Amino acid sequence: MSPFPASAYIVTAVFGLVVATTVGGALIAVLSHRIIRSVAGLALCCLGLAGLYYFLNSPFLALMEILIYIGAVCVTIIFGVMLTETDEPELQGKRGQERWWAAVAVLVSGAIFWGIAHLGLHGQWPAQAVPETDGSVQAIGIALLTTYSLPFELISLVLLVAILGALTLARGGRSKS
């Protein structure tokens, strides 16, 4: 038995907090009017995702999520916000057209959410298989250097090409004046 009687409820409450962080962050990221708030919402959503990865037995990926998404991706997007014009423009077209597009967006995303959530709720999921490894950092490292060494090398090539491409794209067209 668990040593502390309410520990299951505490774990469930923490899970609820993590889910609320993820959902709230995603809503802020999508709905807020100013872009910098929406970047902050993305960071909040990634923090919640890191908690979810912790619940899914992977503390390594939780740390990587914080390190890469909040530490690198969000900061890079903030640099992009600082270098360009930031906010959403004022509504210029007709209001009826704007409402129509909002309705289309809600309809499409609602249909996708309903369909996939229905699949997830009612699908015939296979039972838990017997784990071959423990999924620890050591097992990940061994798999990365044996079974998945080719994709591991390829992703480093992709990152190198991305760095060079980003440099070339952002350099070209810069005027001397």
Added chain:
Amino acid sequence: MTFVHIPDQPVAYLVLAAFLLAAGIFGFIRRRTLIGMLISGELIFAAASLNFMTVNRFMAPDPSVGQIVVLFIMGLSAAEVAIALSIIIAVYRNYRSIHPKELSELNG
């Protein structure tokens, strides 16, 4: 399935991943700046990663495969953000605007 068993069931994670995907697609349609669309794309990446991790935790025989796949997704999305932001900066330098409606002419 009682209330305290929700973190041990795949259903909550799958529904949450569906929500993230739907939010990302909603933002992709609604946003009127390129950076806003980029943020929505990141939400779609996050939904895919969460789905991979859920299947990895509850159904896969080898728990390290899904973690490696999610690591690759993180690397790909970092590369995508770098490229997309440099394109956005180059576009802004040429057009003085990053609103997709105004980027309507091709120029070599």
